Amino acid sequence: DQQVKQNSPSLSVQEGRISILNCDYTNSMFDYFLWYKKYPAEGPTFLISISSIKDKNEDGRFTVFLNKSAKHLSLHIVPSQPGDSAVYFCAAREGNEKLTFGTGTRLTIIP
């Protein structure tokens, strides 16, 4: 039973445009959400997070939106740059419980 889902395995976006990565979850008790970015042959690196008491968190070019009623979060990257090409993982946690990861979306930025 996959509680965190990233339904798009891949996404291609033109450089300079907005990249939108989506994540859906089923556990309404999740209260903290994170996005990780992963380059080949490296470990995931933390990108941005959001608590369930907020609906938006912004850090430079990266913004995460949380829609609790829809159990949906999204990561917006604008403007997209070639270095953003990577696999993006969404993760969620309930309290102090374990992190549950999605299966990732491979983002390719086209120059």
Added chain:
Amino acid sequence: DTAVSQTPKYLVTQMGNDKSIKCEQNLGHDTMYWYKQDSKKFLKIMFSYNNKELIINETVPNRFSPKSPDKAHLNLHINSLELGDSAVYFCASSQRGIQETQYFGPGTRLLVL
């Protein structure tokens, strides 16, 4: 300075062998984790230690035994390796709390022949 390091980076071995993967973090965190990323790229937690005590133990075969000699180290020993153990194993660390963030090592690519 590498925050979370793992050795070895690559490990190729025969079925039935016993092998260990080491992990060290220099972030001063109190919690460490082992994750397995399988062929479908699904990242799944295996174990978690907080201050050297086991706090998460997912459904993992007994052949996998974590050992935490101190807060900065969490090693993973695997007995009687099987073909299905081939995967990338990631170590991670965090400072335990409600909004904790986990920091990952570079991964160990294990191939069992």
